[in-house]
């Protein structure tokens with residue numbers, strides 16, 4: 161198990177680190193083991209190469225990407241999260257470059273990643289840097305909780321850490337937005353309202369688009385061409 165520490169956090173500087181380490185110290189605090197559904201659904205259409213998973217937690221997206229052949233960097237502020245993640249990766253026989261750092265302190269490599277994933281971490285302010293970290297043609301897959309008029313069963317206790325409708329979409333309009341959705345779906349522990357975006361670091365009127373099967377298709381056949 162390899163844990164790399166970038167930008168050591170002096171005592172008292174990162175409240176996030178302390179807060180999240182406490183959460184992970186509770187054996188009842190669990191996160192899903194599977195990657196976020198849109199990442200799994202699209203994996204065959206995404207550019208191969210290097211991937212970055214931001215706020216990886218116990219590494220579900222990072223481990224999935226490593227299993228799919230990506231060279232993965234995964235960053236999280238919580239030592240306890242990365243210990244869990246590294247143990248799980250060891251059990252599954254894959255290598256991930258685990259980076260313990262606060263994203264606010266971290267310098268992201270520019271134009272380095274073919275794929276950047278973020279799930280259930282509010283980081284709109286960080287998006288300019290994450291977009292710069294995308295290689296040309298690289299894709300961002302981002303999912304996070306939304307403010308919702310239905311009572312939230314899971315997710316942040318405060319709306320402060322939830323996106324408003326279209327926040328994520330608006331923040332990605334300088335990329336090619338290939339998919340955007342706001343919906344309720346079940347996540348571990350209950351139902352959640354989420355926004356999901358898949359957006360590519362590309363521009364221009366004439367681009368190449370992946371062929372994807374219809375959501376919920378049971379036979380795996382691709383969509384028929386419309387007349």
Ligand SMILES: C[S@@+](CC[C@H](N)C(=O)[O-])C[C@H]1O[C@@H](n2cnc3c(N)ncnc32)[C@H](O)[C@@H]1O
Nearest residue numbers: 176180191215216217236237238262263279280
């Ligand atoms: C709700 S968990 C989501 C984990 C994972 N992305 C998933 O979907 O399973 C949020 C994660 O963000 C991490 N985190 C919080 N603040 C952070 C920061 N400033 N820098 C890096 N990671 C942070 C926490 O340690 C935690 O693992």
